[in-house]
Amino acid sequence: MLQGKAHAALISAPGSGQGKSMVTAALARLHRNAGRTVRVFKHGPDYLDPMVQEVASGQPVYQLHPWMTGEHECRWRLAKAAQEADVILVEGSMGLFDGSPSSADLAILAGIPALPVIDAWSMAQTFGAVAQGLANYHPDLAIHEVIANRIGSPGHGKLLNESMPEGIALLGAIPRHEAMQIPDRHLGLVQASELSGLDAQLDAAAKVLEEAGLGRLPKEVSLSADAPTPAPDYLRGVRIAIAKDDAFAFIYRANLDVLEEMGAALHFFSPLNDSTLPECDALWLPGGYPELHAARFSANQPMHDAIRAHHWAGKPILAECGGLMSCVEQLVDGDGNGHAMLGLLPGTARMAGKLTALGLQSLHTQRGELRGHTYHHSLLDTSLKPLARTRKLAGSEAEPIYIEGALVASYFHGYFPSAPKLVADIFTGQPIHQAE
The missing domain is CATH 3.40.50.300 (P-loop containing nucleotide triphosphate hydrolases)
Incomplete structure (x- = not known):
């Protein structure tokens, strides 16, 4: 106590x-x-x-x-x-x-x-x-x-x-x-x-x-x-590279804590400034402001090549909100200018000039309920069919969860301590099975 x-x-x-x-x-x-x-x-x-x-x-x-x-x-x-x-x-x-x-x-x-x-x-x-x-x-x-x-x-x-x-x-x-x-x-x-x-x-x-x-x-x-029960070491020995700079910065401290508690080794990098990824088994592209730095990110081709190589090697990627926007083919910023993105998913993310989604949501799977929220000012036009959807507690409609190989991408921001096993499955490339 x-x-x-x-x-x-x-x-x-x-x-x-x-x-x-x-x-x-x-x-x-x-x-x-x-x-x-x-x-x-x-x-x-x-x-x-x-x-x-x-x-x-x-x-x-x-x-x-x-x-x-x-x-x-x-x-x-x-x-x-x-x-x-x-x-x-x-x-x-x-x-x-x-x-x-x-x-x-x-x-x-x-x-x-x-x-x-x-x-x-x-x-x-x-x-x-x-x-x-x-x-x-x-x-x-x-x-x-x-x-x-x-x-x-x-x-x-x-x-x-x-x-x-x-x-x-x-x-x-x-x-x-x-x-x-x-x-x-x-x-x-x-x-x-x-x-x-x-x-x-x-x-x-x-x-x-x-x-x-x-x-x-x-x-x-x-x-x-009472102190909580520590999360099991589901990620023992797994190296996770985490994007962190002015374009990718929406990271809960508790998310980092639970990753380390599960045994992961965390390595930070800047998609805007770096040309290579850290040595890693999995990649996390969190939310942020890619729309404000789209030209700079688009011009960093060595980083694009490194992330694409990671994906093509079948290694896991979690892309949340701004991370999702960076994974599609094109991002259209607030001034209407289009910028080439990673192209890991088909489609275009376009700034809408207004709030397009807001609310508490959760992803229900057989491995647990990942709780979190959605909040964005862009819209995604894609031919890709979602393999899962969040459920809303309040606010906007449920967010699609797109899965392409070992890439899991969505506008949904998850609070990792709410479902450690599910998070570990994402970062180790295990299949996600949505609960009925």
Whole structure:
């Protein structure tokens, strides 16, 4: 049994776009700069926010989601963090009660209070009503205080504080400040590796929060859970080459952990910059932004030749979302320009200029249920018939799973710890049999 205590809060908001990601990052940096060990987690499927939170906290960031990662794993990761950290911050997703399971459901499951960030840009006394509504909506959710974001003046902050209902405190009122702004694009925040000066910006944002009175620690909570059973060594001695650069970067840390737990040796490479693959038995092409780097990837013919040779030798490849897009014959970017891709699968991936799929999904097979999600802005035109399909929990229609030799490709992003045996089968080229 793992047991620990830490000051903890789930940072959420009434809806998306209220500033909770940057507030979470600034809080993490504020407490880190004060000499505290800070662990940040992210509710639900997300690759981009955790990149920024890792820079802010200086610690690894993992996903927590009662369905995708499982309730037991949520409790275990938090309890383990409480043994090492002074402060635990969980960044919520969407609005506090949006989705099923929602950010509020995670806070209730974990026994930690929610700390809503409310955009006060065009609000006065109604701010207090919003805070009261959030606090009273679910009887099992604890909300002791809230944060006002993007206030216009100290007088505005005073007005908001006076509107607070009994039993709920205003932790602080954050002024509009350039340090609190972070750029985004069609899939979310710009990748942390692409943001020059991010460290300095986070220090400046932490100073903004400190001056706004947000240096007070959240409530201390006790967290406990049993440790999970380790995954068997299904991949003992298997060498897996993993694409990782600005075009291929959507990788859950937990996915890497379970691959290593199963005995795999992981070797990273850049499809944009390298000319050869590492010595490997299997290849993973994760999601990312191939559409933003399509010309550069298309021009790297030595890498194309290396990946094709790997495939033609009958070695396994897992291609997820952006990885799938790189495996077809052509990718048409957002400007309408076509770029030659690997040609391992027939067809064209074309940017649609809008969101084309979003939702939690899972792949049901005789070797287990791989849980995960789909989220993309492109469409695939292919003559290839899928050999399996995901099932949707919520959101978009099921995603096709394309299998060509030992290549498994789909827009679906899998959370590997949910089905270790199935994942091991994919990386060892075993056939996938969809469950009825």
